[in-house]
Amino acid sequence: MKKKDRKILQKREAEILERLANEPQVRATPMMNTANVVYEVSDRVEATAWGGVAAMHQLARAVGLVDALDERVHVLKVHKPYHESDHVLNVALNVLAGGTCLEDLELRRQDQAYLTALGSTRIPDPTTAGDFLRRFGDEAAVLTLMEAINAVRPGVWAQMPVRERRTAVIDTDGTLAPTTGERKEGMGLSYKGVWGYHPLVVSLSNTREVLYLVNRPGNAVSHEGAAAYMDRAIARVRESFREVWLRGDTDFSLTEHLDRWTDDGVKFVFGYDAMPTLVKRVEALPESAWQPLERPAPTSKNAS
Numbered sequence: 303m304k305k306k307d308r309k310i311l312q313k314r315e316a317e318i319l320e321r322l323a324n325e326p327q328v329r330a331t332p333m334m335n336t337a338n339v340v341y342e343v344s345d346r347v348e349a350t351a352w353g354g355v356a357a358m359h360q361l362a363r364a365v366g367l368v369d370a371l372d373e374r375v376h377v378l379k380v381h382k383p384y385h386e387s388d389h390v391l392n393v394a395l396n397v398l399a400g401g402t403c404l405e406d407l408e409l410r411r412q413d414q415a416y417l418t419a420l421g422s423t424r425i426p427d428p429t430t431a432g433d434f435l436r437r438f439g440d441e442a443a444v445l446t447l448m449e450a451i452n453a454v455r456p457g458v459w460a461q462m463p464v465r466e467r468r469t470a471v472i473d474t475d476g477t478l479a480p481t482t483g484e485r486k487e488g489m490g491l492s493y494k495g496v497w498g499y500h501p502l503v504v505s506l507s508n509t510r511e512v513l514y515l516v517n518r519p520g521n522a523v524s525h526e527g528a529a530a531y532m533d534r535a536i537a538r539v540r541e542s543f544r545e546v547w548l549r550g551d552t553d554f555s556l557t558e559h560l561d562r563w564t565d566d567g568v569k570f571v572f573g574y575d576a577m578p579t580l581v582k583r584v585e586a587l588p589e590s591a592w593q594p595l596e597r598p599a600p601t602s603k604n605a606s
Contacts, residue, residue, distance in 0.1 A: 350415035352399040359420055362391060366454045374450035377437040384426055389434040390447070392425050404428040404435075441516070448514055452538055455511065459542040470543035471507035472535045474550045476500050476524035490519030500524070504531045506539060507549065513538060524553035536568055547571065 362368050371387040378386060396407050399416070407428045410416050417425065426434065438444050459467060480498040481489055491497055502516040502524075514531045536546050548554075548563065552573035563570060574580070 348415035348418055350413050350419065352395075352410075352413070352416055353419060355395045355399060355416065356419035358395060358398060359391065362387075365458055367451065370450045370453050371447075374453065375447055377434070377443065383424075384430070384434075388422075389426055389431065393431060393435075395420075404431050407431055452513060455513075455538070456541045459509075459539075462542075466508065467543050469508075469545045469547060470539035471547045471549055472513075472532065472539065473503075473505050473507045474528055474532055474548065474554050475503055476518075476522075476553070477503055478520065488517065488519055490521035492520040496520065502526070502528055502531065504528070504535050506535075524551075525556060528554060529556055529559050536563075536566075545569070 368387045368391070371390050372385050375386040375390070378384075384392075392407065392410075393404075396404075396410055399406075399410060401407065401410070405428050407426065411425055411427060417423065438447065478492050478494065478496065478498060478500055480496045483489065484497070489497055489499060492500060498520045500518050500520050500522045502514070502518060503512060504514040504516075505512045513535045516527060516531060518526060532548060536548075539546055546568050548568060548570035550572050552575050555572040555574050560570070
């Protein structure tokens, strides 16, 4: 961003803060009073509410994501006219522009300034986008897509300060995703009595990036299939971080893997069920074995 543009934005921000800082006063007339606004249509000017998509697409190109998608993901036999990267970014940018479903892509297709920002004459319509997504018919195909995205992460992480690349904390959890559909493929009844899915989420806590997302039926247990994806995450972050920690709740205390992870130099913090034998051993410990847990003072960022 140019220096003069930054100054303009700072000035506008200051003006907004000044407006909102005024104490409410008793008024005889309504606050809203139409200003003297003139509407003009220009052949030379285009406007869109989603101008940031151009910056996001430039970022995707700069970090190598566009090339990685086209080189690693092969679900189209002919690119007429769209490539795999066009389809993937089309869906991602639709979400960033406030879209909640494939049908919202039609709004993007009718936004001339949006298309101009992406340097594209057209983008896939909802039907074409749906056909592309249905080509990912099994877990292997989806995994290929995720690994293509993950392949460019080390290059981005390398730009982080060294102090921020000392320890990677990998979080693993399951999250319930209800659905209003009654016959959607793969759905199941969760322990809460809700029909839907139970995706596994493996993320890098340092940057809040989702490394792996695995869809599962709603009746799947949280740790189902988790170890394999945790191993993939460990291998991925080791390219950029000196130390790796795993973190999760009691469902991820996978005792059959703990020794293996320890031997591999991986550290972990998992919850553990208070089984009677374990409680008995803990209560038998001497008083000297205990020490107070010092919790950091809450800040404006994490206070709730």
